[in-house]
Amino acid sequence: xxxxxxxxxxxxxxxxxxxxxxxxxxxxxxxxxxxxxxxxxxxxxxxxxxxxxxxxxxxxxxxxxxxxxxxxxxxxxxxxxxxxxxxxxxxxxxxxxxxxxxxxxxxxxxxxxxxxxxxxxxxxxxxxxxxxxxxxxxxxxxxxxxxxxxxxxxxxxxxxxxxxxxxxxxxxxxxxxxxxxxxxxxxxxxxxxxxxxxxxxxxxxxxx
Numbered sequence: 502x503x504x505x506x507x508x509x510x511x512x513x514x515x516x517x518x519x520x521x522x523x524x525x526x527x528x529x530x531x532x533x534x535x536x537x538x539x540x541x542x543x544x545x546x547x548x549x550x551x552x553x554x555x556x557x558x559x560x561x562x563x564x565x566x567x568x569x570x571x572x573x574x575x576x577x578x579x580x581x582x583x584x585x586x587x588x589x590x591x592x593x594x595x596x597x598x599x600x601x602x603x604x605x606x607x608x609x610x611x612x613x614x615x616x617x618x619x620x621x622x623x624x625x626x627x628x629x630x631x632x633x634x635x636x637x638x639x640x641x642x643x644x645x646x647x648x649x650x651x652x653x654x655x656x657x658x659x660x661x662x663x664x665x666x667x668x669x670x671x672x673x674x675x676x677x678x679x680x681x682x683x684x685x686x687x688x689x690x691x692x693x694x695x696x697x698x699x700x701x702x703x704x705x706x707x708x709x
C-alpha cells in the first residue's frame with residue numbers, strides 16, 4: 502500500500518501521535534513511503550515533527566475533521582448506532598481479557614501476571630480467536646457503509662497472527678500495532694463517526 506497524505510492524516514487523527522514504524526504498521530505501508538508522506542505533511546504545515554514522532558498541526562486536524570465529516574455523512578447512522586451496540590459487549594470482553602492477561606488471581610486479591618503459568622496464559626489467549634471472529638464480522642458489516650473501518654480487519658488479523666506465533670508484545674504493547682492498540686483506535690474511530698466524545702463514553706461505562 503502507498504501511504505497517501507489523506508491516509509496519514511486520518512491515521513494520525515485517531516492515533517494522536519505516532520512514530521514512523523507504528524504508522525507504517527497501521528497503514529500497511531513501507532516505512533520509506535510513510536517517511537515521505539510525513540515529510541510532505543510537515544512541509545505543508547499540516548503536521549509537526551518531534552524527536553519522538555509526529556502529530557497533526559491545527560490545519561492538519563482541520564483537514565482530518567473535514568474528511569471525517571464526509572465519512573460520517575456517507576455512513577448510515579441508524580445502522581451504525583445498532584452496530585455500535587454490538588461492539589459494546591465485545592469491548593467489555595476484550596477489556597476483561599486484557600485485565601486477565603495483565604493480572605491473575607492471587608492469595609485473596611489479583612496479582613500482576615508474571616506469565617510463568619503457561620496453562621493460565623494459554624487459557625486467557627484461548628479466548629481471543631472467538632472474540633476476533635466476532636469483531637471482524639462486525640467490522641465487515643460496518644465497512645459496508647463506512648468503508649474506512651474495513652482497514653481494521655487486516656490490522657487485527659496481523660496482530661492475532663503475531664500473538665499466535667508467540668510474540669506476546671502484540672497483545673497489549675503500546676509501541677507496535679498490538680491487538681490492544683488497534684482496538685483502542687477502532688473504538689476511537691467509531692465514536693468519532695457517531696459524533697461522540699471519550700468523556701461521554703466514560704460516563705456511559707464504555708471508556709476506551
